[in-house]
Amino acid sequence: MHKSKNKALRVFDIIRKVFFAVVLTALVSIVVFSMIVRLTGGTPSAFGYTVYRVSSGSMRPELEVGDVILVHDTDPMALQKGDIVTYDLLSDTSGNTITHRVTKPPFEKDGDYYIRTKGDANSYEDNDISITRVRGTLVCKISILSALYNFFITPVGLLTIILLIVLAFFNEIVNLVKAIMGIGFEEEKKESVQDIIERYQKENAQSSLAEEGSESEDKTS
Numbered sequence: 001m002h003k004s005k006n007k008a009l010r011v012f013d014i015i016r017k018v019f020f021a022v023v024l025t026a027l028v029s030i031v032v033f034s035m036i037v038r039l040t041g042g043t044p045s046a047f048g049y050t051v052y053r054v055s056s057g058s059m060r061p062e063l064e065v066g067d068v069i070l071v072h073d074t075d076p077m078a079l080q081k082g083d084i085v086t087y088d089l090l091s092d093t094s095g096n097t098i099t100h101r102v103t104k105p106p107f108e109k110d111g112d113y114y115i116r117t118k119g120d121a122n123s124y125e126d127n128d129i130s131i132t133r134v135r136g137t138l139v140c141k142i143s144i145l146s147a148l149y150n151f152f153i154t155p156v157g158l159l160t161i162i163l164l165i166v167l168a169f170f171n172e173i174v175n176l177v178k179a180i181m182g183i184g185f186e187e188e189k190k191e192s193v194q195d196i197i198e199r200y201q202k203e204n205a206q207s208s209l210a211e212e213g214s215e216s217e218d219k220t221s
Contacts, residue, residue, distance in 0.1 A: 058119030
C-alpha cells in the first residue's frame with residue numbers, strides 16, 4: 001500500500017512537471033515575442049514563416065486589431081488578385097509593415113514591377129508598391145496565440161504568469177527559501193549529534209560486554 005502510494009505520487013509529480021514545462025514554454029514564447037515586437041520592432045521568423053501582430057483595423061472584418069498572423073515568404077511575381085500580403089511600409093525596410101489585400105497583381109511600370117493593394121475596411125487603394133517590398137502572403141490567423149498574447153499583456157495576465165511560474169517551481173522555491181533562512185540545517189545538525197551519541201553509547205556497550213567477557217575468561221582460567 002505504501003509503495004503504490006509513493007508510485008502514484010511520483011507519477012503525479014512527473015505529470016505536474018510536464019504540464020508546467022509546457023505552460024512555461026508557451027509563456028516564455030509569448031514574452032519573447034512581445035519583447036521583440038515592442039523593443040526592436042522586429043518579428044520572430046523561422047523556415048520562411050514570420051509572425052506579425054495586427055495593429056490597425058484597416059483589414060476588418062478579415063483581421064482585427066490584436067490578431068496574430070502567420071506569413072510565409074512568397075514569389076511576388078506569383079501574387080494574384082485577392083491575396084493578402086504583408087509588405088514594408090517604406091522602401092528602406094524600416095521594420096514597419098502593412099498587411100492588405102492585392103487588388104492588382106504584378107504589373108510593369110518604368111522598368112520595375114509593382115502591385116496595388118487595399119485594406120478591406122478602407123475606401124481607397126494604396127499607392128503602387130514595388131514587389132521588392134513584399135515580405136510574404138498570409139497563411140492564417142493564430143487565434144490561440146492572439147488570445148494568449150492579448151490576455152498576458154494585461155495586469156491580470158502578468159500576475160497569472162508569475163503565479164504559474166511560482167507553481168511550476170514551487171518545490172525549488174521552497175528549498176531555496178529554506179536554504180537562505182537556514183531552515184533544515186539545524187535538524188541535520190541535531191540528527192548528526194544524535195547519531196554521534198548513539199554511536200558512542202553503542203561503543204560503550206560493546207566495550208562493557210568485551211570487558212565482562214575478559215573478566216569471565218580470567219575467572220574461568
